[in-house]
Amino acid sequence: MYRLLLCTRYLRTRFIALASIISVMLGVATMIVVNSVMSGFSYEMRTRINGILADVDIETNSLNGEADAQQLMARARAVTGDRIEAISATVEVFGLLHFRRGGQWIPRPVTLVGIDPEAESKVSPLQGHLDSFRDIVEDGVVTRRKLRPEGASPNWELTDEALAYRTAWKERQRLFFQPTSSDVDPFDEQPAEQLMPEEPVFDSGEPRGTPNFDEISSEPQQLGTLATANAISAEKPGPAAGPANVTNQGFEWVSQDDDGSQKIIQTSATQEAELAGSDRGADDPFQNLMVPDELIEADAAGNTESDVDAPLHGRLYIGAGLVEILREDPRTGGVQLERMVHPGDDVKISTVSAGSPPEPRHFFATVVDVYKSGMSEYDANLVFCNLEYLQEMRGMIDPQSGKGAVTTLKIRLKDYEDAPDVVRSLQNAFPPHLFTVRTWEQKQGPLLAAVDIEAAILNVLLFLIIAVAGFGILAIFYMIVVEKTRDIGILKALGASSRGVMTIFLSYGLALGLVGSGVGAVLGLLFVRYINEIEALLAIIMGRKVFDERIYYFPSIPTQVNAFMVISVALGAIVIAVLASVLPARRASRLHPVQALRYE
Amino acid sequence: MPAFPQPSTNDASTRHLSAVAIEKVYMKGQHRIPVLRGVEMHAHRGEFLSIVGQSGSGKSTLLHLMGLLDQPTVGEVRLRCEGADGAPTETLRVDNLPPATRDVIRNRVFGFIFQFYHLLPELNVLENVLAPLMIRDSAMKYWKNRREYRDQANAIIEQVELSHRLKHRPSELSGGEMQRAAIARALVARPEILLADEPTGNLDAQTGRGIMDLLCSLNEDHGLTIVMVTHDDAIAEQSHRIVRLANGNVERLEKAAA
Numbered sequence: 001m002y003r004l005l006l007c008t009r010y011l012r013t014r015f016i017a018l019a020s021i022i023s024v025m026l027g028v029a030t031m032i033v034v035n036s037v038m039s040g041f042s043y044e045m046r047t048r049i050n051g052i053l054a055d056v057d058i059e060t061n062s063l064n065g066e067a068d069a070q071q072l073m074a075r076a077r078a079v080t081g082d083r084i085e086a087i088s089a090t091v092e093v094f095g096l097l098h099f100r101r102g103g104q105w106i107p108r109p110v111t112l113v114g115i116d117p118e119a120e121s122k123v124s125p126l127q128g129h130l131d132s133f134r135d136i137v138e139d140g141v142v143t144r145r146k147l148r149p150e151g152a153s154p155n156w157e158l159t160d161e162a163l164a165y166r167t168a169w170k171e172r173q174r175l176f177f178q179p180t181s182s183d184v185d186p187f188d189e190q191p192a193e194q195l196m197p198e199e200p201v202f203d204s205g206e207p208r209g210t211p212n213f214d215e216i217s218s219e220p221q222q223l224g225t226l227a228t229a230n231a232i233s234a235e236k237p238g239p240a241a242g243p244a245n246v247t248n249q250g251f252e253w254v255s256q257d258d259d260g261s262q263k264i265i266q267t268s269a270t271q272e273a274e275l276a277g278s279d280r281g282a283d284d285p286f287q288n289l290m291v292p293d294e295l296i297e298a299d300a301a302g303n304t305e306s307d308v309d310a311p312l313h314g315r316l317y318i319g320a321g322l323v324e325i326l327r328e329d330p331r332t333g334g335v336q337l338e339r340m341v342h343p344g345d346d347v348k349i350s351t352v353s354a355g356s357p358p359e360p361r362h363f364f365a366t367v368v369d370v371y372k373s374g375m376s377e378y379d380a381n382l383v384f385c386n387l388e389y390l391q392e393m394r395g396m397i398d399p400q401s402g403k404g405a406v407t408t409l410k411i412r413l414k415d416y417e418d419a420p421d422v423v424r425s426l427q428n429a430f431p432p433h434l435f436t437v438r439t440w441e442q443k444q445g446p447l448l449a450a451v452d453i454e455a456a457i458l459n460v461l462l463f464l465i466i467a468v469a470g471f472g473i474l475a476i477f478y479m480i481v482v483e484k485t486r487d488i489g490i491l492k493a494l495g496a497s498s499r500g501v502m503t504i505f506l507s508y509g510l511a512l513g514l515v516g517s518g519v520g521a522v523l524g525l526l527f528v529r530y531i532n533e534i535e536a537l538l539a540i541i542m543g544r545k546v547f548d549e550r551i552y553y554f555p556s557i558p559t560q561v562n563a564f565m566v567i568s569v570a571l572g573a574i575v576i577a578v579l580a581s582v583l584p585a586r587r588a589s590r591l592h593p594v595q596a597l598r599y600e
Numbered sequence: 601m602p603a604f605p606q607p608s609t610n611d612a613s614t615r616h617l618s619a620v621a622i623e624k625v626y627m628k629g630q631h632r633i634p635v636l637r638g639v640e641m642h643a644h645r646g647e648f649l650s651i652v653g654q655s656g657s658g659k660s661t662l663l664h665l666m667g668l669l670d671q672p673t674v675g676e677v678r679l680r681c682e683g684a685d686g687a688p689t690e691t692l693r694v695d696n697l698p699p700a701t702r703d704v705i706r707n708r709v710f711g712f713i714f715q716f717y718h719l720l721p722e723l724n725v726l727e728n729v730l731a732p733l734m735i736r737d738s739a740m741k742y743w744k745n746r747r748e749y750r751d752q753a754n755a756i757i758e759q760v761e762l763s764h765r766l767k768h769r770p771s772e773l774s775g776g777e778m779q780r781a782a783i784a785r786a787l788v789a790r791p792e793i794l795l796a797d798e799p800t801g802n803l804d805a806q807t808g809r810g811i812m813d814l815l816c817s818l819n820e821d822h823g824l825t826i827v828m829v830t831h832d833d834a835i836a837e838q839s840h841r842i843v844r845l846a847n848g849n850v851e852r853l854e855k856a857a858a
Contacts, residue, residue, distance in 0.1 A: 002734035009722040490718045493669055494732045494785075495707020497700055593669045594661075597718065 002496065003504045006487075010480070010504075011511050020476050023469035024516025024573050025523060031462045031569045032524030032561075037531070038455045039565070040558035045451065048375045052382075053440035054088070054123040054410030056422055058430055063093055064354040065405035066434070067398055072409055079429040080422050085414045086122035089406040090115050091390050095351035097322060097383055099341045105348065106340075108322045110383045112351055114390030117154035123412040126384075130317060131370040132159050132343065156315035156386050158344060158368055163311075166344035166366070170309045312346060314365025314389050320372035321380030343367050349385070354396045354405065363393050377447075463572065470576040473512060477505065477584035488588050489596025502589035509581025513574035521570050525561065532556040615680060615691065616645040616825045617666055617793055622675035624661055624848075635661045637848040638675070643793070645680070646823040648816065650836035653845035659829045660797055662845065666827065667710050667795045668702045671695055679709065682792075707736050711786030715798035717778040719770040725781050726766045729753045732789040756784045760814065776807035783814060794818070796828040800835055812838050 011017055058076065060066050069089035077084055091114035098105040120126050127133050132147040133154070147159040158166065323341040328334070341347060345367045352358035365385065372379055391397050391404035398405070413422060419439045426437045441448060481488075488501055527534065535557060539545045624636040635658040643649045643666075653659040664670045666677055677695040694705060711732075712718075719728045733749045734742055742749070757763055760780040770778055779799060786794055796815065800808030816838055818824050828839060836842050844851040 002731055004739060005727065005734065006720070006722065013722050486718065487720050487722075490720060491731075491735065492703075493667070493706065493712045493718075494735050495703050495705075496735045497703045500735070594664050597669075597714065 002491070003500060003507060006491075006504050007507045007511055010484075010508055011515070014480060016476050016479065017508075017512060020469075020473045020512050020577075021516040021519070023472045024466070024513060024577055025520035027462075027466035027469040028517045028520025028569055028573045029524035029527060030465060031459075032521060032566055033527050033531070034458060034462055035455075035565050035569070036524075036528040036559040036561050037557060038458060039562060040560040042451050042455060043560045044558040045375065046448070048373055049378075049444050049447075050440055051125050051129070052373045052375060052378050053443060055413045055416055055419060056411040056426065056437065056439050057443060058409040058411070058426060059092070059436045059438075060407045061434055061436060063352065063358065063407065064356075065091060065396055065407040067401075067405045068403055069406040069409075070403070072406070075429055076409060076411065076426060079425045083414055083418045083422055085412040086119065087412075088115065088119040088123045088410045089387075090120070090408045090410060091387060091394070091396065091404075091406055092408045093351055093390075093394065095349055095383070097318065098348040098350065099323060099345070100347075101340045107350075109381075110319070110322060111381050112349065112383050112385055112390065114385050114387040116387050117156065117384075120384075120410070121154050123410045127154050129371050129373045130154055131320070131372060132162075133369075154317075154369075156368055158311055158366070162343035162368070163309075164344075165342055166311065167309050169344070311344075311366035311368075312364055313386075314349065314363050314393070315368045315386045316347065316349070316365045317369045317371040317384040318347070318367055319379040319382045320370050321376050321378075322383070323370070339370070341367055341370075343369055349383070351390075351394065354394045361393050361395075363389075365389075466573050466576055469516075469573075470580040473509065473577055473580040474583060477509065477581050478587070480508075481505065481584045481588045484588070485591060485596045488591050489593045492591075492593035493597065498589040501591075502585045505581055505585035505588050506578060509578045509585070510574065512581075513577025516577065517570040517573040520573065521566055525566070528559045528561055531559055614644040615642045615678075616647070617680070617827065618642045618676075618678040618691070619662060619666055619672075620676045620678060622662065622665060622672045622677070624658070624665060624670070625673045635848055636665075636672070639845070639848070639850055641843055641850060643825055643827050645825055646819070647841060648819045648826045648839040649828065650839040650842045651827065651829045651845060652831065652833060652836045652842050653851075655831065657845040658848045659831075659845045663795055663797055663827065663829045665695070667712060668694060668706050679705070707732060707789060709792050711789065711791035711794045713779070713782050713786050713794065713796040713799045715801040717770070717775075717782045717802075719778055719781055719785070721770055724767050724769055725757065725762060725773070725784075726750075726753060728770065728781055729757060729784045729788050731785060736789065753784070753788050756788050757781075759787075760784045774807075775803050776810060779803060779807075779811050780814065783811070783818075787818070791824075793825045793827065796826060798830055799828065800830070800832070808835065 058072070066072055073087045073089060076087060091112075093112050093114075095110050095112035097108045097110045099108075100106075115126075117126060133152070134146050136144040147161055318341065320339070324337055324339050327336055327338045329336050346364050347367055348362060348364050350360060350362045353361050371382060371384060387406075388404060396405040397403070411422075413419060419441075423437050423439055423442075430437060491501060492498075535546050619639055619641045622636050622639045623634065626633045626635060639658075639662055641651075641662070651659045651662060661670070665672050668677065672695055675695075676693045678691050679694045680689065680691045682689050694702065697705070720731065723731065730749060730753050733745075733753070737745065754763070754766075757766065760783055762777060762780055762784065765773060765777060765781070770781070773781065779802075783799075794815070799815065800811050803811065812835060815826060815828070819826050826839070828836075830836050
């Protein structure tokens with residue numbers, strides 16, 4: 001009884017004990033906060049990676065892929081029973097993405113994934129990562145509503161906004177390039193300028209990718225002249241657009257003109273074309289100006305149905321990280337995220353064909369959507385393309401059967417617990433020299449392991465903090481024992497046993513640990529609960545954002561509180577506090593009562 | 601008129617607490633510092649005994665040895681134990697008992713009073729007085745008996761005239777009050793022997809006299825055996841018998857009254 005009484009009394013009257021409590025408290029709170037944030041990050045990352053990757057991937061070892069996707073899928077389903085939820089057959093190949101910015105083409109290395117959005121969205125939440133399917137939120141305010149109706153599934157159609165944007169920049173391009181030709185009489189061109197916005201439909205079937213493609217390979221002036229030629233052709237409400245040879249058509253339009261200035265253009269265009277043609281050493285100068293045949297065919301075919309502003313046949317979802325840069329606003333000084341490519345823009349893709357040896361293939365494609373998963377590793381790497389078009393471009397379609405080859409089967413399982421089993425049976429069914437079968441965790445093994453190790457090391461370091469607090473308790477307790485020497489002597493004179501005295505100090509340590517870790521746990525949990533508010537407060541005080549969502553991709557700091565973690569941290573702190581009080585308690589219990597009493 | 605008859609100094613059967621041929625040597629590094637050199641002393645039941653001596657004569661050490669706070673180098677401390685439930689009364693050697701047993705004896709048989717009061721500063725008067733009872737019982741048992749104990753403590757505090765100071769901390773009390781609180785604490789466990797180490801040493805003459813009156817009345821009214829250490833002959837005069845220590849040995853025995 002006296003132990004309890006003295007213990008609580010010491011706790012209440014010793015301010016120095018408060019220091020021990022605070023040190024334990026801070027240690028516990030820090031550990032809980034850091035652990036929660038770490039596991040929040042880790043959890044968020046895992047779910048995001050898992051959201052991007054399918055549960056199990058079957059990849060062919062060659063870039064050529066395996067010819068019959070249906071047969072592969074059937075085989076996969078056959079060996080795994082009914083454990084597969086969905087399969088998406090895709091083509092994965094490296095490539096280059098080129099997009100225009102500041103008058104030049106910027107290349108980015110990418111992983112090109114040919115998908116069927118319908119099938120893909122069954123194996124991974126593709127929809128949730130596409131820009132047009134979600135609201136854009138900035139600083140907690142919705143700045144743009146989602147552009148697609150609720151419940152729509154991903155497809156390759158452009159949104160109305162993207163189409164409007166596309167029309168706008170097409171027009172701007174035409175308007176922009178027209179006056180650059182100094183030889184053109186400005187008065188002569190006036191009707192054209194007025195006409196253009198209203199009547200883009202009159203344009204011929206000229207692939208709009210043509211000038212872009214040429215720009216990269218020849219002089220900028222050439223682009224200007226060619227564009228002018230295009231613009232002029234657009235003004236003419238003449239013959240119906242048709243699948244004609246673009247080069248001829250463009251030339252024809254110009255040559256048909258009676259106007260003198262137009263002829264000048266014709267001449268210059270021809271000269272430029274010849275120049276480029278001689279550079280390339282090809283026979284037909286006009287042919288050489290143009291994109292490869294398959295492109296022309298494809299685009300020409302597409303444009304028979306609609307106008308020149310219609311999106312190309314190649315459609316893409318491009319990773320946000322590929323086209324976004326953080327730029328400092330010179331006026332406000334704030335960092336802003338700038339997107340260099342928008343849905344509706346055309347970009348160029350370079351990749352290699354199937355077959356041996358692989359040959360470079362280039363094609364233009366229209367960006368349908370921006371893909372943003374929150375994992376920068378993927379956002380800065382992935383470009384999704386429509387599967388058939390990619391197969392076509394890469395020559396993966398078997399001319400006899402018409403079946404397209406695929407390189408990767410993405411599998412979503414009904415229950416991820418089955419993954420090891422499924423992988424085993426798939427490995428048996430798909431010969432290892434042709435296929436690699438892996439779960440997403442195996443694919444991301446090093447990254448996940450690194451995160452785990454990071455968390456473990458952090459935990460060890462943080463536990464050292466509590467150990468430091470433990471030594472603080474030890475020192476403070478020693479002091480208290482010295483201070484209480486006389487009291488210990490009195491207690492012994494009154495008949496208290498050594499063990500009793502020891503118990504006082506041990507339970508004192510226990511009480512400090514309990515109070516410290518209890519308050520610390522509450523404090524830590526509160527901190528975790530209001531971490532974003534605290535972050536906002538810090539941002540106000542420091543004048544800049546501590547946690548920039550544009551860098552971390554998370555709208556707020558992710559946290560995950562694990563009850564087991566909290567309890568074990570609190571228990572660990574209590575154990576350390578008790579251990580730290582063992583030495584002082586032993587010293588107290590061994591004090592000789594006479595010596596203790598002599599102490600004044 | 602004392603309530604109890606004056607005990608005879610020679611009667612072995614009335615010996616309550618005895619120090620038999622006690623030697624105590626302290627080691628200071630390599631040096632042996634003998635403090636007591638074969639002290640033989642008996643306190644009889646109901647006797648008020650004073651031990652007087654110069655500073656460093658070993659009188660406090662002797663008291664500590666007799667109160668089982670320390671162990672003699674040579675010699676024995678004997679205690680006459682009343683046989684409970686008809687068991688024979690016998691005199692036992694107590695200094696060599698295991699520590700736990702000595703703790704119990706200290707708690708039940710002895711009451712201590714010190715020169716510097718030695719109250720626990722964190723506890724108020726009532727809690728200080730209750731301390732020996734708390735030490736005696738487990739928390740459960742104490743909780744069960746707490747009312748009885750509180751009454752007991754209140755009665756004793758009443759006796760030492762401190763009822764108005766129950767909830768005060770020792771730091772809020774005067775020296776005399778603190779000593780009276782210490783006496784109450786020594787008495788609450790109903791000890792057989794009261795060991796007082798310079799109980800008036802830190803008090804002014806008048807307060808000291810009050811304390812001495814209290815001790816005398818306890819001795820007379822309740823037959824409490826009191827062994828008191830003091831350096832003040834005037835104080836020692838009030839006891840039945842004086843043992844004078846010099847150089848670690850008993851100088852002479854004399855009757856205080858003589």
